[in-house]
Amino acid sequence: MMIDLAVWLILLPLIWASLAFMAGPGRGARLAIPALGLQLLLVLLLAGTVSESGAIGLAVGGWGAPLGIDLAADGLSVAMLLLTQVIALPLAIYARSYFQVKAPEGRYFWPLCGFLLAGLNGLYLSADLFNLYVTLELVGLAAVALVAADGGSRQLVAALRYLFATLLGSGSYLLAVALIYAAYGTVSMATLAPVITAEAPFVVWLAGGLMLVGLMIKTALFPFHFWLPPAHGGASAPVSALLSALVVKASFYLLLRLWLGPFAGLTASAGLLGWLPATLGALAIFWGSCQAIRAQRIKMLIAYSTVAQLGYLFLIFPLLTSEAALRAGIMQAFAHGLAKAAMFMAAGVLIKATGQDRVDSLAGAAQQLPLTMFAFGLAGVTLTGLPPSAGFLAKWLLIEAAIGQGAWSIAVVVLVGGLLAAGYVFRVLRQGFLLVPAIAADAPSFHPVPRTLEWMALLLAAASALLGLRGVELMELVALGGAA
Amino acid sequence: MKRLVVIPAALFFVLVLILALVDLAPPAFDLRPLVAENLASSGVAHPVTAVLLNYRAYDTLLEIGVLLLALMAILAVSGSPRTTSNTSLSASDPLLAMLGRIAAPVMVVVAVYLLWAGTSRPGGAFQAGAVLAALAVLLHLTGLLAGWQQPGVRLRWGLAGGFLLFLSVGALLLLVEGELLRYPPAHAGVLILLIESGLTLSLGLILAGLFLFLSHDQGGPR
Numbered sequence: 170m171m172i173d174l175a176v177w178l179i180l181l182p183l184i185w186a187s188l189a190f191m192a193g194p195g196r197g198a199r200l201a202i203p204a205l206g207l208q209l210l211l212v213l214l215l216a217g218t219v220s221e222s223g224a225i226g227l228a229v230g231g232w233g234a235p236l237g238i239d240l241a242a243d244g245l246s247v248a249m250l251l252l253t254q255v256i257a258l259p260l261a262i263y264a265r266s267y268f269q270v271k272a273p274e275g276r277y278f279w280p281l282c283g284f285l286l287a288g289l290n291g292l293y294l295s296a297d298l299f300n301l302y303v304t305l306e307l308v309g310l311a312a313v314a315l316v317a318a319d320g321g322s323r324q325l326v327a328a329l330r331y332l333f334a335t336l337l338g339s340g341s342y343l344l345a346v347a348l349i350y351a352a353y354g355t356v357s358m359a360t361l362a363p364v365i366t367a368e369a370p371f372v373v374w375l376a377g378g379l380m381l382v383g384l385m386i387k388t389a390l391f392p393f394h395f396w397l398p399p400a401h402g403g404a405s406a407p408v409s410a411l412l413s414a415l416v417v418k419a420s421f422y423l424l425l426r427l428w429l430g431p432f433a434g435l436t437a438s439a440g441l442l443g444w445l446p447a448t449l450g451a452l453a454i455f456w457g458s459c460q461a462i463r464a465q466r467i468k469m470l471i472a473y474s475t476v477a478q479l480g481y482l483f484l485i486f487p488l489l490t491s492e493a494a495l496r497a498g499i500m501q502a503f504a505h506g507l508a509k510a511a512m513f514m515a516a517g518v519l520i521k522a523t524g525q526d527r528v529d530s531l532a533g534a535a536q537q538l539p540l541t542m543f544a545f546g547l548a549g550v551t552l553t554g555l556p557p558s559a560g561f562l563a564k565w566l567l568i569e570a571a572i573g574q575g576a577w578s579i580a581v582v583v584l585v586g587g588l589l590a591a592g593y594v595f596r597v598l599r600q601g602f603l604l605v606p607a608i609a610a611d612a613p614s615f616h617p618v619p620r621t622l623e624w625m626a627l628l629l630a631a632a633s634a635l636l637g638l639r640g641v642e643l644m645e646l647v648a649l650g651g652a653a
Numbered sequence: 654m655k656r657l658v659v660i661p662a663a664l665f666f667v668l669v670l671i672l673a674l675v676d677l678a679p680p681a682f683d684l685r686p687l688v689a690e691n692l693a694s695s696g697v698a699h700p701v702t703a704v705l706l707n708y709r710a711y712d713t714l715l716e717i718g719v720l721l722l723a724l725m726a727i728l729a730v731s732g733s734p735r736t737t738s739n740t741s742l743s744a745s746d747p748l749l750a751m752l753g754r755i756a757a758p759v760m761v762v763v764a765v766y767l768l769w770a771g772t773s774r775p776g777g778a779f780q781a782g783a784v785l786a787a788l789a790v791l792l793h794l795t796g797l798l799a800g801w802q803q804p805g806v807r808l809r810w811g812l813a814g815g816f817l818l819f820l821s822v823g824a825l826l827l828l829v830e831g832e833l834l835r836y837p838p839a840h841a842g843v844l845i846l847l848i849e850s851g852l853t854l855s856l857g858l859i860l861a862g863l864f865l866f867l868s869h870d871q872g873g874p875r
Contacts, residue, residue: 173827173831176827176833180820180823180824180827180833183718183820184817184820184824187721187813187816187817187820188817190721190725190809190812190813191806191809191810191813191817193806193809194803227832228832229710229711229832229833229834229835230707230708230709230710230711230832230833230834230835230836231830231832231835232691232707232708235682235684235687236684236687236688236691236708237708237709238709238711238712276729277725277728277729280725281722281725281726281729284718284721284722284725287718288715291715299709299712300711300712300715303712303715303716303719304715306719307715307718307719307722310719310722310723310726311722313726314722314725314726314729314730315729317726317729317730318729318730325730328730348673348674350680351674351677351680352677352678352680353680353681353682354680354681354682354683354684355680355681355682355684360682364681370673370676370677370678371672371673372673372674372677375669375670375673
């Protein structure tokens with residue numbers, strides 16, 4: 170019975186998404202929020218089960234691999250599931266009051282969001298290469314639709330570019346799956362791992378390369394980040410938060426899963442291969458941070474910060490021979506997910522209140538919206554990696570792993586990246602804390618915004634800042650069962 | 654200039670792909686005997702249908718979700734409901750309209766046949782749904798069916814109904830049999846036919862919707 174929990178994490182969002190679609194445009198929040206609460210409860214129970222009795226696997230339809238499709242939940246999957254549900258619930262509460270005021274963008278938010286979350290949960294639970302492709306498509310299409318739903322022409326251009334990038338990514342992943350099926354006659358990860366390690370013809374290297382490139386495109390790793398800033402920066406705030414915090418993590422997880430799972434034999438035999446994603450990750454940190462420091466619009470600043478923060482995730486690849494690097498990567502995924510969701514949510518409040526989205530127009534925000542500025546600041550603390558935040562813990566673990574293996578260059582990149590992050594975070598904070606004389610003629614006027622929006626942003630920001638104190642439990646969870 | 658880079662790169666990739674596939678050894682696993690062995694307990698007699706709706710039914714479930722999602726994406730993008738009324742169908746060529754009327758019942762019969770045939774030979778919900786969708790497009794192009802606006806409640810139920818039915822059967826089997834989409838062999842045939850019937854209708858509407866929701870004219874020849 171406890172094992173079924175995992176399956177319900179996929180079924181529940183599909184059910185409430187379909188019902189929300191049937192109920193009609195703009196409806197479904199009242200169904201989605203309790204369901205998301207239930208999902209959070211399920212994932213906590215699942216985490217309990219996995220930490221007690223180790224990784225679990227189940228065979229959909231009762232057939233079992235290689236004939237049927239297997240699902241599996243180990244520590245890594247459960248950690249990602251936990252991150253997804255922990256962010257989704259406050260985000261849904263935020264989205265409900267966000268879209269109440271400004272309806273047309275949110276007409277199909279609930280069904281699309283449900284399919285997106287089902288896709289994510291399905292992806293984290295799947296142990297079958299082709300099934301993973303289907304979940305990738307669910308996530309990708311739902312994300313593109315959410316970006317496009319705004320309707321503006323600039324938004325459509327961004328969504329179309331995102332669609333092409335994500336299709337190119339999943340297309341090359343699918344080609345790779347076809348090649349692997351041609352070579353071995355199975356797509357089950359557990360069945361593949363030993364045979365790939367035993368014998369890998371050239372075509373499997375080609376498939377591995379295609380998967381690597383395809384998933385790097387989907388994760389927006391530099392220089393494939395071109396689609397991310399307009400898509401994430403232009404969408405409405407709840408959508409930006411969902412995309413930046415969760416969607417890009419899914420393809421990173423899949424890359425990590427493949428790297429450590431079926432392709433472990435190949436990646437171990439080509440020791441230098443890990444430096445390719447790591448080098449691109451380092452470039453992403455510098456390029457993304459510099460663009461964020463120069464950005465004029467606040468959401469573009471945050472979107473470029475996502476480009477930079479995703480870079481850290483890829484720094485772990487050369488270090489993956491030690492468990493510590495994996496822990497650092499997951500901690501960074503948590504830190505960035507929580508902080509970036511909070512930051513986009515805070516930015517949504519600021520944009521709603523000031524009616525514009527320029528960084529320069531934020532003067533006086535700290536007086537008018539202290540909660541929101543506090544949330545933004547806390548999220549910034551995490552991104553720059555100050556203690557005791559989760560970001561600090563992630564960077565600490567990463568530097569420790571890097572120095573342990575003599576990879577000093579990675580440690581230096583992490584330290585410089587933190588300084589650069591401080592550069593763009595403090596640009597916003599400095600503007601926000603500028604005092605505006607009340608009598609000035611051009612003083613910006615602040616519209617009232619629902620308090621729920623501010624509190625939800627603060628909740629996630631506080632979680633990101635305080636997670637560092639409770640990181641041990643999370644790290645124990647990740648270590649469980651290892652990578653299948 | 655861009656072409657000078659892209660074309661050689663694409664050619665090089667194709668060449669590498671061909672070279673990689675030329676000296677490919679036969680795969681280590683062969684699933685065909687496994688598919689055939691379990692066919693008796695799968696509830697259908699055709700191996701493709703058995704793979705799609707039994708062995709890998711979970712993939713199919715999610716793929717129906719992808720199709721529904723694509724339709725939602727179109728609805729979400731196509732903006733606020735248009736105010737133009739869809740009651741005025743412009744008169745079309747009488748001969749064309751008559752041919753459309755003759756084709757319609759035949760196509761419905763073909764769709765039902767394809768659905769039924771899926772249990773024992775090539776066919777099934779996807780093919781039957783595609784025929785129904787083609788019928789809707791045909792009727793639209795001959796001026797007998799107006800382009801669709803934002804869907805009303807009945808159309809929304811029709812669009813998502815097949816997916817929800819599939820999902821409910823899967824969830825019910827999870828509760829009863831302890832595994833998602835694990836059909837009891839005795840009832841597998843009936844359940845698969847039930848799922849396929851729902852899917853035929855919904856897939857027909859979804860595929861038709863991909864065309865009709867984007868068709869901005871009110872029907873009739875242009």
